[in-house]
Amino acid sequence: MRGAKHVFPGNLVLISTFFLKFIAIGTFNSSGLYLGVLSRTFSDCNRGFLAFYCTVQIVIGLASSFVGGVAQEALERKGIGLQWLFFFGGIFMALGLFVSSMSTTIAILISGASLTGIGLGLCGFLAGGICVLWFESARGTMLLLAMSGEGIGNIFFSWLTARLLEMFGSYTDDAWRPVMRCVGALSFVLCSIASISMRLPIPGEVEEHEKKEGTNNRDEISTLAWDNDVNYDAVLSNNATSKSESDVEHPHNIHINLKHTRASIIDKERKRSSIHMLATYEALGDAHLIPTPSPRQTEKSFRAGHEFRYVSSEDKINDDIDESLSLGEISRTATNIWLCAFSFISCFSILNLQVLLASYTSSLGMAPSVGGHVLAMCGVGILFSNLTLGPVVDGIGSRRLLTLSFFCISILFFVWPRCISAASLSALAFCYGYLCCTMSSLPVIILADAYGECCPGRVLALNGVTNLFKFPGYLLGPSVAGMMVEKGGYNLAGSVSGLITLTSTLTLLMIPSPEKQEGELLEMKRKKSKSNSITEIM
Numbered sequence: 001m002r003g004a005k006h007v008f009p010g011n012l013v014l015i016s017t018f019f020l021k022f023i024a025i026g027t028f029n030s031s032g033l034y035l036g037v038l039s040r041t042f043s044d045c046n047r048g049f050l051a052f053y054c055t056v057q058i059v060i061g062l063a064s065s066f067v068g069g070v071a072q073e074a075l076e077r078k079g080i081g082l083q084w085l086f087f088f089g090g091i092f093m094a095l096g097l098f099v100s101s102m103s104t105t106i107a108i109l110i111s112g113a114s115l116t117g118i119g120l121g122l123c124g125f126l127a128g129g130i131c132v133l134w135f136e137s138a139r140g141t142m143l144l145l146a147m148s149g150e151g152i153g154n155i156f157f158s159w160l161t162a163r164l165l166e167m168f169g170s171y172t173d174d175a176w177r178p179v180m181r182c183v184g185a186l187s188f189v190l191c192s193i194a195s196i197s198m199r200l201p202i203p204g205e206v207e208e209h210e211k212k213e214g215t216n217n218r219d220e221i222s223t224l225a226w227d228n229d230v231n232y233d234a235v236l237s238n239n240a241t242s243k244s245e246s247d248v249e250h251p252h253n254i255h256i257n258l259k260h261t262r263a264s265i266i267d268k269e270r271k272r273s274s275i276h277m278l279a280t281y282e283a284l285g286d287a288h289l290i291p292t293p294s295p296r297q298t299e300k301s302f303r304a305g306h307e308f309r310y311v312s313s314e315d316k317i318n319d320d321i322d323e324s325l326s327l328g329e330i331s332r333t334a335t336n337i338w339l340c341a342f343s344f345i346s347c348f349s350i351l352n353l354q355v356l357l358a359s360y361t362s363s364l365g366m367a368p369s370v371g372g373h374v375l376a377m378c379g380v381g382i383l384f385s386n387l388t389l390g391p392v393v394d395g396i397g398s399r400r401l402l403t404l405s406f407f408c409i410s411i412l413f414f415v416w417p418r419c420i421s422a423a424s425l426s427a428l429a430f431c432y433g434y435l436c437c438t439m440s441s442l443p444v445i446i447l448a449d450a451y452g453e454c455c456p457g458r459v460l461a462l463n464g465v466t467n468l469f470k471f472p473g474y475l476l477g478p479s480v481a482g483m484m485v486e487k488g489g490y491n492l493a494g495s496v497s498g499l500i501t502l503t504s505t506l507t508l509l510m511i512p513s514p515e516k517q518e519g520e521l522l523e524m525k526r527k528k529s530k531s532n533s534i535t536e537i538m
Contacts, residue, residue: 010142019193021153022153030161034053036359037368053113059471065125067121082200089122093115093116151385155380330455333517342443346473351474357425360490389401398445402438409432
């Protein structure tokens with residue numbers, strides 16, 4: 001009788017990542033449901049200031065995801081399991097909700113939100129960076145499966161929070177207090193269970209598994225051809241899907257097209273030491289890389305394991321821009337500048353609908369359950385977006401899709417105050433969730449398309465720079481919109497948010513094509529090389 005089949009640890013990490021995102025992101029996205037009842041408890045505080053309860057969570061969450069990456073590396077050096085990082089994330093989430101439930105002042109309420117934000121960053125944002133390290137050829141598909149936990153969590157926690165608010169509302173005026181405690185306890189239990197299987201892969205573990213499963217074609221070719229003395233051309237003829245006769249004669253010209261697999265554009269060691277950056281961008285976009293051994297390298301050097309030089313499959317750019325240009329110089333190029341401008345402007349409006357939608361339903365005299373149903377439809381939109389937008393990105397490109405999405409979001413803001421029925425609000429929330437999901441994934445794909453061929457090592461750092469520009473908008477946008485509601489109603493807040501979103505959309509039209517950006521980088525490198533040559537002569 002055969003023994004039980006070994007379970008690949010990466011599959012367990014995938015399941016754990018799904019549940020961590022289900023808990024953390026779902027809890028955050030449903031936090032807008034508390035604003036209506038909080039406004040009755042803290043009647044002397046306007047709605048705009050109460051919105052800080054939501055915005056502080058995401059800002060602290062983004063910051064803690066960076067700190068969590070550093071903490072992960074420290075834990076790894078000391079031999080402490082990575083699962084403790086996610087376990088403490090669950091503790092912070094539960095503690096934050098408990099502190100908020102006990103608050104008698106706004107300051108204590110915001111302090112609790114800050115603790116919840118730490119848990120959001122450690123559990124919700126950091127988990128994706130661990131998950132992507134466990135898969136190579138199917139990274140995009142697996143990450144989308146893990147990210148679908150966000151949409152399902154949004155649906156579940158919106159429904160649960162609304163039902164609990166209604167149930168406890170018949171017993172107490174401060175129904176939000178016991179609801180926060182219940183959600184906090186549930187978050188702690190689920191995070192504790194999900195954190196058990198979270199760990200980093202040991203060197204060679206992923207490659208060995210994918211080789212057994214027959215998914216890592218390039219590793220299979222290299223192993224057969226170089227380690228087992230199998231004829232390289234014969235192996236290629238059996239495995240490559242398309243090639244020319246000249247490619248067979250010159251195997252170093254063979255290139256593997258990874259367009260539809262969203263392969264990583266950095267080497268494994270860089271990924272292992274940059275988890276705090278991976279946590280903020282979740283996955284890279286299309287990468288077109290070919291392993292091209294140098295003509296000067298001999299067969300002996302290949303067998304010794306010398307690393308490949310990666311070049312573009314279209315232009316075969318051999319210039320080492322990563323070393324010749326600094327991060328500061330690359331960050332001043334057109335694509336990064338306009339993407340930073342887009343991030344800064346758009347974040348002042350992107351969360352406004354999500355945070356204020358539940359309170360808008362209350363202002364129409366609808367029951368809290370209706371607000372929960374509306375936010376749940378936002379989660380349904382996010383879920384469908386994760387499952388369907390991948391082929392669209394491959395078809396029309398990331399920049400065009402992001403531009404189209406934010407143009408449509410600007411229209412939704414103008415339509416928002418005119419939706420006065422549960423059906424129209426549900427349709428609005430679904431469209432909003434479907435479109436706003438592009439904010440978390442497409443900017444980094446734009447960076448990968450623009451810089452991945454010439455300077456792949458800078459993509460993560462550039463994504464970190466663009467994320468820094470999101471902080472002011474995430475923190476202040478919903479609060480300012482809430483103040484506008486107090487002064488001029490939801491018509492004013494919706495119109496201003498629509499104009500801000502439309503302005504951010506215009507900045508996307510200024511982003512150059514990847515080919516033009518590559519040309520700008522090469523020109524910068526030539527000018528710098530010429531300047532250095534003149535300096536050496538002098």
